Amino acid sequence: MLSQWAPPVERTTMAVFIISGSHMGTVIGLPLSGYLCSTDFLGGWPAVFYTFGASGIAWFIAWSILAHSSPAANPWISREELTYIQESLKHQVLVRGGGQPADRRGFAAVPLKAMLTSGPVLSMIGMHMAYNWQFYTLLTCLPTFFADVLSIPLTEDGLVSALPYLVLWATSNLTALLADAARSRGWLGVTAIRKLSIALGAVGGAAGIALVGHLGCRRGPAIAVLTAAVGLSGFIVSGFGPNQLDLAPRFAGTLHGLSNTLATVPGMVAPVIVGGFTNHASVRSNWLKVFYLSAGIVLAGCLGYLAFGSAQVQPWASATAAEEQQRLLDGEEEWTDDDGGEDAVRIQTG
Template sequence: MDEDENPILPSNNDSFGKELKSNESFEKLPPGVGKWFSTRFCIAYLGFFGFMNVYALRVNLSVAILSMVNASYQVVNHTAKDACPASSHHRNMTGGEFNWDAHDKGLVLGAFFYGYITTQLPGGYLAGKFGGKWLFGCGVMCTAVLTLLTPIAARYSFHLLIAVRIIEGIGEGVTFPAMHSMWGQWAPPLERSMLVSLTYAGCHLGTVIAQPVSGVLCASSFLGGWPSVFYIFGTLALVWCIVWFLLAANTPAEHPRISKKELEYIQNSIEPRCNDLPVPWLEIATSKEVWAISIAHFCNNWGFYTLLTCLPLYLKEVLQFDITQDGFISALPYLVMWVSINLSGLLADTLREKGVFTTTQTRKICNSIAFIGPAIFLVVAGYVGCDQIAAVSCICLATAFNGFSFPGFNTNHIDIASRYSGILMGITNSWATIPGFVTPIVVGALTETNPSRTQWLYVFYIAAGVYVVGTVLYVILGSGVEQEWNKVTYNKQDDERKPLLGDESDSGYIQENGNGKLH
């Protein structure tokens, strides 16, 4: 193990000092350059609302499916021996129009991810080549249009619904790589944790809003009940697309309203990107740092998707929540996680800027908190019996700790290779998408004939075990140090840029005081 790359806590050895000096060389925020109301933070706010829509479109089916399915068809003779008593407000929803069993529901909930996995790597490559603005916006727009068509597809045939969900996944699969590629050019090193966390926190606020609103809409007669869920959120996403196309820009240099000081600050902080450079595919494929992020991403999403797609089923079938309560209660963990993401991102950047921890240490500490916390509290949730408040509190604590994953592995792509951050996100998110279609099937297999607390405890144990494995491997393999294959060298005499990998190419950049600048 390279000591320079893998300290977890500060020490007095040379490796710590070396990396700390590297962190101290990062460009600090100069006087006169704004922060919270700056252009780069406006991009983060736009991305935040974009991912609100992305996750609202993704999770609304998890609540709507409870009203879509004829419950009396799927649970006949499958009463759990340790079933919790129904609350006085609980209503059995047996009037759904579709006769789907647990296996069918698993297919419907997981179909999205079969398409989602196919466009991760192409999305990262295209965003790096042509910019992330249009790719991100068009991906959301495609998903929004297909969401509007979901009720029609469901009523026409089960197979058409599966096809629509797969195509939705194809459209939405480019969103994270596209946004990560943009942050590779927009996010100064000492603000990466905050900007990335702020942007992707929109996912969880989208869940907070979508789940309770979906529950209320399903229980109403507005636009036919459950179909209104897809009509409302599909329309809102299309409105966001228009705003994004009008206000966003691929790079700081392309933004018409950015100040000169902010533009210089960003350009002095980030290695310039040249689209003509060949992608170092072999170095990426054999990089232990990339594998560390991939493993962490996979393990994180196993636990997260267990909650995202299956929590409404757990609350309804085990804890006996009414569907209108279900949406509000299922949203609470994501509200807690939204707060945690923003606070942990700010904390991580503050600790790095003050030199308390190196980038490597910050990523590993945050990631360990993000994985061990949920591993503990998911298992505890399975042992609290029918105490609804205790069970939901444990799940909320699990998601609160999991919010630290964003300044953990989720920002790490940009640390090690800002030039190829979109491609790296595409690679790691491809691995991380597998749990999206596997976990609903696993949960269905474990709970279809016996949706009991005992069976759900197995679900939580599996998720906890995956979290522990991810913690250990990320600590061993991970790093926050920029990789050599991301760097370029410059010949200052003939003003010619020379990549460390691939052919020489004149890119119009020079090196000045260690920073690439436009001239």
């Protein structure tokens, strides 16, 4: 949808704002869950499931009414906004699949093999997985660390655990705004922006995470450093978050689905690894191993992206409208659906 809705100079801001919704959900969800568990409302802890389940249904209803696949399909959009979006995307509209075979309706086949053998794609997915390892590790385990090592009571745990994610939400959106400003003013190329964002977030965040284990049981410094580390990792989101749109606007949905699926694996694996380190003894020395591992994985993902990452449209992704027109002028055949109907019409020129 962003490939249809987001002007190029606003894509980082829009993509990161959407992704950071999960961070704001954490900010709301952790303290609210703690509060609901401490009450008799709907039986205490079951109220958490009822509340968020009902919220999901309500959001789906709103989405069904308000969401539209493209600006032209939105009955409420102003003429000025529609014109602005269409004009900003006219050189980005990719009408065919870059040499990929098309079916009878003119839709390009998804170049899955090319995606899975692309260095920029694999480095983006690797960075996404590394970021999620740290994100899920802290999301699922911070309450335990605060309770067992810092002795923070349950009534305060949710609020304290949510604080880093509030800072993460703020820094990720601020970084996105700065990234788009740098792009629109021509200060940096898009690839440089993506790599710089990831490098700053990965190095700063990893350093903070690694430092936490050396602060002993001092609550204030540990919470401050953790909050700063998680906040700095927000820079990373401006790197990999909109990168699918950079690499293959036409296949951004497929790339996001692939990347997000693989990046969810750390959400299953990381808590198991943390449990292996801490279940027998939830003490500071064992948590130090957890933090070191998380920092190392993020740095490894960063190095991979710095080496192979890119924000250039990939050759296998699509052909531009100008290239498509030239192919037709050169006498190549193409399937089109020029009347918008079910039947495709084959045209040949030259």
